[in-house]
Amino acid sequence: MNPDSVLRVEYEKVKLACSADYKSIEASKAIFELVAVSLAFLRRSCKPINLVSKVSNKEYFSFTNGSVIARPANKALFVRSVTAIRTLWKDWLGDRISAEGFSMLSYTAALAPCLAMEIFDRQNKKGPATYFECYIGHLFARTLGVNPTKAVRLPIQNRDVLMTMDFLIDVGGKHRKIHLPVKMSTRERVVQAWAHQRLLDAAYGEEIYRGIMVLFSETKLDSRSLEVVEICVPDQWLAYQTYLAHMDRIYYFDMPERYRNLTSIYPSVISIKPFGEFFKEKESVLYS
Amino acid sequence: MNPDSVLRVEYEKVKLACSADYKSIEASKAIFELVAVSLAFLRRSCKPINLVSKVSNKEYFSFTNGSVIARPANKALFVRSVTAIRTLWKDWLGDRISAEGFSMLSYTAALAPCLAMEIFDRQNKKGPATYFECYIGHLFARTLGVNPTKAVRLPIQNRDVLMTMDFLIDVGGKHRKIHLPVKMSTRERVVQAWAHQRLLDAAYGEEIYRGIMVLFSETKLDSRSLEVVEICVPDQWLAYQTYLAHMDRIYYFDMPERYRNLTSIYPSVISIKPFGEFFKEKESVLYS
Numbered sequence: 001m002n003p004d005s006v007l008r009v010e011y012e013k014v015k016l017a018c019s020a021d022y023k024s025i026e027a028s029k030a031i032f033e034l035v036a037v038s039l040a041f042l043r044r045s046c047k048p049i050n051l052v053s054k055v056s057n058k059e060y061f062s063f064t065n066g067s068v069i070a071r072p073a074n075k076a077l078f079v080r081s082v083t084a085i086r087t088l089w090k091d092w093l094g095d096r097i098s099a100e101g102f103s104m105l106s107y108t109a110a111l112a113p114c115l116a117m118e119i120f121d122r123q124n125k126k127g128p129a130t131y132f133e134c135y136i137g138h139l140f141a142r143t144l145g146v147n148p149t150k151a152v153r154l155p156i157q158n159r160d161v162l163m164t165m166d167f168l169i170d171v172g173g174k175h176r177k178i179h180l181p182v183k184m185s186t187r188e189r190v191v192q193a194w195a196h197q198r199l200l201d202a203a204y205g206e207e208i209y210r211g212i213m214v215l216f217s218e219t220k221l222d223s224r225s226l227e228v229v230e231i232c233v234p235d236q237w238l239a240y241q242t243y244l245a246h247m248d249r250i251y252y253f254d255m256p257e258r259y260r261n262l263t264s265i266y267p268s269v270i271s272i273k274p275f276g277e278f279f280k281e282k283e284s285v286l287y288s
Numbered sequence: 289m290n291p292d293s294v295l296r297v298e299y300e301k302v303k304l305a306c307s308a309d310y311k312s313i314e315a316s317k318a319i320f321e322l323v324a325v326s327l328a329f330l331r332r333s334c335k336p337i338n339l340v341s342k343v344s345n346k347e348y349f350s351f352t353n354g355s356v357i358a359r360p361a362n363k364a365l366f367v368r369s370v371t372a373i374r375t376l377w378k379d380w381l382g383d384r385i386s387a388e389g390f391s392m393l394s395y396t397a398a399l400a401p402c403l404a405m406e407i408f409d410r411q412n413k414k415g416p417a418t419y420f421e422c423y424i425g426h427l428f429a430r431t432l433g434v435n436p437t438k439a440v441r442l443p444i445q446n447r448d449v450l451m452t453m454d455f456l457i458d459v460g461g462k463h464r465k466i467h468l469p470v471k472m473s474t475r476e477r478v479v480q481a482w483a484h485q486r487l488l489d490a491a492y493g494e495e496i497y498r499g500i501m502v503l504f505s506e507t508k509l510d511s512r513s514l515e516v517v518e519i520c521v522p523d524q525w526l527a528y529q530t531y532l533a534h535m536d537r538i539y540y541f542d543m544p545e546r547y548r549n550l551t552s553i554y555p556s557v558i559s560i561k562p563f564g565e566f567f568k569e570k571e572s573v574l575y576s
Contacts, residue, residue, distance in 0.1 A: 156530050157554060161523040195483045195532055202531035235449040242444050243490035244483055266445060 003041045003120040010034040011113070011127060018134040022141035022148060031138055032089055034131070035109050038116035039082045046070075046119060052227045056257065060219065060228045063115055068122070070115040072219045072228045074254045077107035085109070093142075103276035107253050110135050110216060114184070129184050136182045136214050137167055143282060144171060148180065154203045165196045168209070175287050176210040184216040187231070190240075197245035211247040212285065214275065217254035232258040241270045249285055251275040291329045291408040298322040299401070299415060306422040310436060311429035319426055320377050322419070323397050326404035327370045334358075334407060336368075340515045344545065348507065348516045351403055356410070358403040360507045360516045362542045365395035373397070381430075391564035395541050398423050398504060402472070417472050424470045424502050425455055431570060432459060436468065442491045453484045456497070463575050464498040472504040475519070478528075485533035499535040500573065502563065505542035520546040529558045537573055539563040 001009075010033050017030040046063035051072055053060045060072040079085055088105035091097040097105065114128035121127065141147050148167035153160040167180035179200055181193035193213050200209040218230045237259075241247060250272040252259070259272040278285065289297075298321055305318040334351035339360055341348045348360040367373055376393035379385035385393065402416035409415065429435050436455035441448040455468035467488055469481035481501050488497040506518045525547075529535060538560040540547070547560040566573065 154527050154531065156526050157557065161527050163524065163527055189477070191480050191483045195479045195486075195528075198483075198486065199527055199531045236451065238444050239442050239449050239451055239487055240483075243442065243487045269445065 003045060003116070004123075006037055007034070007041070007113070007116055007121050008124065010037055011117070011121075011124070011131060014131060014134050018137055022134075022137045023145060027134075027138050028093065028142070031109065031135055032086075034113045035085060036082050038112040039080065039085065039108075041116050041120060042112065043080060049226070051221065052225065054227050054229045055219070058254075062221070063119060065119045068119050069221070069223055069226075070118040071111075072217075072221050073111055073115065074107065074217075077104055077254065078111065079104050079108045097279075099276050099279050102279045103274065106139070106275055110253055132184050132216060133166065133182050136180070140167070140169060140178075140180060144169060144286065146171060152200065154199060163196075163199065166193075171286060177208060178286070179209040179211050181211070181213045182215075183213075185218055186215060190237075191244075194240040194244040194247065197247060201245055206246075210285075211245065211249075213247050213250045215250065215252050217252065218256045218259075219254065230256045230258065232256050234258055234262040237262065238266065238269065249273065249278070251278050291333060291404070292411075294325055295322070295329070295401070295404055295409050296412065298325055299405070299409075299412070299419060302419060302422050306425055310422075310425045311433060315422075315426050316381065316430070319397065319423055320374075322401045323373060324370050326400040327368065327373065327396075329404050329408060330400065331368060337514070339509065340513065342515050342517045343507070346542075350509070351407060353407045356407050357509070357511055357514075358406040359399075360505075360509050361399055361403065362395065362505075365392055365542065366399060367392050367396045385567075387564050387567050390567045391562065394427070394563055398541055420472050420504060421454065421470050424468070428455070428457060428466075428468060432457060432574065434459060440488065442487060451484075451487065454481075459574060465496060466574070467497040467499050469499070469501045470503075471501075473506055474503060478525075479532075482528040482532040482535065485535060489533055494534075498573075499533065499537075501535050501538045503538065503540050505540065506544045506547075507542065518544045518546065520544050522546055522550040525550065526554065526557065535559075537561065537566070539566050 013030040014034050017024065017027040021027060042063045046065045048061055049064045049069065051060040051062055059075040061075055062070050062072050085105065085108055088097060088101050091101060092105055110132055113131050117124055117127040137148050146169055148169045150167065151162050151164050152168055154163055166182045169178040169180060171178060179197055181196065183190065197211040218232055219228050220231050221228050253275045255274040263270055263272045301318040302322050305312065305315040309315060330351045334353045336349055337352045337357065339348040339350055347363040349363055350358050350360050373393065373396055376385060376389050379389060380393055398420055401419050405412055405415040425436050434457055436457045438455065439450050439452050440456055442451055454470045457466040457468060459466060467485055469484065471478065485499040506520055507516050508519050509516050541563050543562040551558055551560045
C-alpha cells in the first residue's frame, strides 16, 4: 500500500477509537500505530532538511519529499526513532516516565503524524488539527480516567442552548470541571477559547470551569527562504486574559520565548508554560 | 488594459482614498468608479447564470467566465445597470434616496466589485473583504461626518495595550461611541465581534460603546450543483448575545430568514435587520 492509504487507514482508526472511548487502551494503540507508521514513512521516504531558525536558542528541521516540505520540528524535542518512542510510550502508560521523556514523547507523538500527512496525504487538510485534538483528548482522558465531552448546555430564556466546544471534562467529586481548548497554533482564532471560557463563567459562575488551553507551537515556515519565525501577540493575550476571561493555564508543546517573557512580567495575570510542566503539576492543576 | 489590471488599479485607489479620509468625496468617487468598472466587466465579459436557490422566497443568480463562477447575487437586490446605480448614488449623496433605493444601491455597491474580483483577479484573495470594509467605513463616515479608527487603548496593569478592531467611531457630544464590526459572512469567526464588544464593555463600562455589526450575507454556493443555501447558527448567536456581550443592532445586506425568525422570537434579546432599515432608523440608532 502507498503511504497515503496507510496513513489514512491508521488516521481513521484513531478517530474511531477516540470517539468510542478516549481513555481506552485501544485509543492508545491506534495513536501509537499512527505515530509509528508516520515515523517510518518520514525515515524511509523523506529527506531531513535543516531550516533557518530565526528563533533564538531553538533549532528547527523538517522533512521533504519532492517539492513538499512539512512544517518545522524542534530538534531538541523531536525523536526520530520508533524504538525510542515505543519505550517512552510504555513508560508513559506505566506512569514511570521522566518529565524530560514526557516532553519529547508528547512533542513527537503530536507532530509526527502531522508531518507525514502533510507530505503524503495533502488532501486531508483537517487531518493534522483533528489528530492533535484526538491525541490531547486521549492524554487527558487517560490521566484523569474520565472521557471528555464536546457540548455544553447554556440556559437561555427558559430553554437550553447546546454549544460545541473543544473539550469539557467533568472530573467528578467537588473538583472544578475543566474547559480544555486545543489548537495546533492560534492565529486569529484563539479569541474563541477565551470567549467560550467567558460563556461558561457567565452561565455557571466563575469557579465552575477551569480553563486549561493546550497549544502546539507558533512557528511559521517560509517555504522559499526556509526561515522559521514565531508569531506571538502578547498584548492581545493580556487583553483577553484581563477583560474577557481567565485561563488557569496555557500549555505549549514548543513554548514561544515571547510568551515565556509575558508570564515572567505578569505572573499574577497569565501563566503560559511548556506542556512538560503539566506532567509535574497535574495533581494541583486538575484537582485543586 | 485587461480587466484584472483595471480592477486592481481601481481597488488600490479605493484603499488609498479611504485610508486618507473615509468621509471624503474622493473616497466616494473611487468607490463609485470601482463599482462602475466592475458592473461594466460583468456585463461585457461574463455570462449571467441562474442558481438553484434553496432559500425560500429568494432567487439568486451569478456571473460566469470560463470555469469560474462568482458568489451568489440576490436577484431582487442586485442592479446590473451602471446608469441606474449612478442615479441612485447621486440620490444617496444628495440625501434624497428612498429606503428601497438605498437597499438596492448598497447591496449592489457592496457586491459588484467582489463578483468582478472573484472572476478577473482571483490572486487578490483578500480583495472582497477589504473592499467591503472600505465601503462600510465610507457609508458610516459620510452618514456621521466622522472618520472611523481601527485601534483602541485598553488599560492593563498600569499601561495601555493597543487592540485592533474593525471600526470604532467617536460620534462626539454625549453620544455613545460606536463599535462597528464588519464581515462579508460570519462562519466561525463572528465570535470575535462579540469578544471585542466585551473587551470594550469591560474596560470602559457597558454604556460607552454601542455595538453595531454589519454583515453582507450567509449564502453558500455549491459550484457543482449550483445550489445556494444559507448557513445560520441562531443558537450560538443567542448564547453570544446573552452571555458574552450585547450587540445593539446586527444589519444584513441580504437578510437570512432564520435570523429574522430569531429576532421575532426573542425581540428583547437580539435585533437583526436588513441594512435598509438602518437608513430609516439611523438617527435613533446612532444618536440615542
